[in-house]
Amino acid sequence: MPSANVDILVWLTIIGAALVTYSLRVGGLLLAGRLPKTGRFKRFMDALPGTILLSLIVPAAIGAGPIGWVATFFTGLCSLKTGNVFLSMVVGILIVAAGRWIGV
Amino acid sequence: MVFSSSQRQDLREGFIANLVVAASVAAYGSVLGLMAAQKGLTWYQLLIMNLSVFAGSAQFVMVDMWLPPLPVVEIILAVLVINMRYLLIGASLNPLFRGTSLGHKFLFMHLVADENWAMTMARFFKQPTSTWFLLGGGLCVQSAWCLGTLIGHRLGAVITNPERYGLDFSFVAVFTALVFSFWKGRQDVLPWIIAAFVAAIAEMIMPGKWYIICGGVAGALTAALYQPEEVTSALG
Numbered sequence: 001m002p003s004a005n006v007d008i009l010v011w012l013t014i015i016g017a018a019l020v021t022y023s024l025r026v027g028g029l030l031l032a033g034r035l036p037k038t039g040r041f042k043r044f045m046d047a048l049p050g051t052i053l054l055s056l057i058v059p060a061a062i063g064a065g066p067i068g069w070v071a072t073f074f075t076g077l078c079s080l081k082t083g084n085v086f087l088s089m090v091v092g093i094l095i096v097a098a099g100r101w102i103g104v
Numbered sequence: 105m106v107f108s109s110s111q112r113q114d115l116r117e118g119f120i121a122n123l124v125v126a127a128s129v130a131a132y133g134s135v136l137g138l139m140a141a142q143k144g145l146t147w148y149q150l151l152i153m154n155l156s157v158f159a160g161s162a163q164f165v166m167v168d169m170w171l172p173p174l175p176v177v178e179i180i181l182a183v184l185v186i187n188m189r190y191l192l193i194g195a196s197l198n199p200l201f202r203g204t205s206l207g208h209k210f211l212f213m214h215l216v217a218d219e220n221w222a223m224t225m226a227r228f229f230k231q232p233t234s235t236w237f238l239l240g241g242g243l244c245v246q247s248a249w250c251l252g253t254l255i256g257h258r259l260g261a262v263i264t265n266p267e268r269y270g271l272d273f274s275f276v277a278v279f280t281a282l283v284f285s286f287w288k289g290r291q292d293v294l295p296w297i298i299a300a301f302v303a304a305i306a307e308m309i310m311p312g313k314w315y316i317i318c319g320g321v322a323g324a325l326t327a328a329l330y331q332p333e334e335v336t337s338a339l340g
Contacts, residue, residue, distance in 0.1 A: 006172065006174070009173070009174040009176055010145075010149055010174065012176050013166070013174055013176045013179050013180065014149065014152060014153050014156060014157065015156070016176065016179075016180040016183075017153070017156075017157045017162065017166060017179065017180055017183040018153075018156035018157045020180055020183050020184045020187065021157050021158070021159050021162065021183060021187045021190065022156075022213075022214060024184075024187050024188065024190040024191050024194065025190045025193070025194050025213045025214065025216050026194065026209065026210060026213045027191060027194060028190060028191040028192060028193060028194020028195040028196075028197075029194040029195065029197055029198060029201060029209055029213055030194075030209070031191075031194075031195060032194070032195035032196075032197075032198035033198055033201075040328040040329065041328065043324075043327045043328045043331070044324045044325065044327060044328035045195065045196065045198065045324070046288075046327070047292070047295050047323060047324040047326075047327030047328070048192060048195065048196045048320060048324045049196045049225045049229075049286050050283065050286030050287070050288075050292060050295075050296065050299075050323070051295055051296065051299035051319060051320045051321075051322075051323030051324050051327075052189065052192055052193065052196065052316060052319075052320035053222055053225075053279055053282065053283045053286060054283060054296055054299045054300050054303065054319065054323065055299050055300070055302075055303035055315060055316045055317075055318070055319025055320045055323070056218065056279055056303075056316055057276055057279045057280055057283060058299075058300045058303045058304050058307075058319070059303055059304055059307035059308075059315055060275065060276045061276050061280070062304055062307075063307075064272075064273055064276060068273060068276070071270075071273060071276075071277065072276060072277075072280050075276075075277050075280040075281055076280050076281075076283075076284065078281070079280065079281040079282075079284050080284055085121075085223075085226070085278065085281040085282060086124055088277070088280070088281035089124060089125070089274065089277040089278045089281050090124075091277075092270075092273060092274075092276070092277030092280065092281070093269075093270045093271070093273055093274050093277050094270070095270075096270035096273040096277075097268075097269050097270035099270075100267070100268060100270065
């Protein structure tokens with residue numbers, strides 16, 4: 001029955017994607033636990049959260065165009081001055097929404 | 105299973121901390137749901153994909169590639185490449201999970217997304233934080249993701265052009281607001297410049313999400329190999 005075959009492919013795809021993603025999540029955690037906790041490797045691991053987050057942001061911020069650059073600047077400034085994540089985020093979104101509405 | 109009150113509180117605080125970003129996760133989910141309906145995925149196939157894969161960009165690529173006959177291997181490989189960053193994200197969570205059992209790790213790691221990972225790490229740098237905060241955030245993001253995608257699948261996208269309302273920027277905004285919590289001082293200057301530079305270049309010349317791994321690894325390698333000279337006044 002062709003429809004049953006299609007169904008099997010659908011579930012194979014979903015299960016495969018799920019297994020791959022879960023293995024990466026757990027694998028990273030378990031591998032890190034088995035590696036040295038001093039010296040260069042420790043400095044590598046300590047720096048990782050900040051550098052990953054920055055790598056998530058920078059290309060997206062650049063791609064957001066001039067209004068995105070302005071919004072990123074003020075989001076960062078607001079976060080530095082107030083330490084309030086929610087407020088900083090709202091400031092950034094409002095600047096972008098307003099900019100696009102005006103047509104910058 | 106009995107929860108202690110501090111675990112319950114961390115779970116709740118994690119959930120609440122992610123509510124705002126979850127709203128834009130739901131808006132994006134509705135766009136994915138709309139696409140999935142057009143490609144002929146049923147609502148329960150989509151729901152099971154949400155619950156089991158639980159990775160936004162990867163799921164967008166999956167649904168995009170969803171054309172008969174299904175390219176099973178190609179889709180799974182694409183998911184592998186896009187989600188490679190979870191190796192680094194998982195590794196960076198090692199200090200948070202210190203002292204927890206293997207079962208705890210296996211159970212809690214499934215609900216790690218970019219959003220609740222960033223929220224949790226930023227809090228972990230400032231105050232004692234347990235894995236329950238991470239889980240609370242994961243439950244929040246997962247609920248919003250399922251709600252958004254299913255609404256999109258059933259009714260069409262809630263917001264067909266999230267860009268117009270700056271919602272695409274909400275991810276940049278929340279990560280920008282969080283990134284300064286990771287600043288430890290002068291030793292971060294060079295690693296951060298290298299990470300930003302490499303990520304920007306890699307995004308232009310490489311497909312998919314490799315730029316996150318390239319930037320993250322390049323910056324962290326810089327930190328590993330280079331230490332700014334310490335003030336040597338103690339040597340007097």
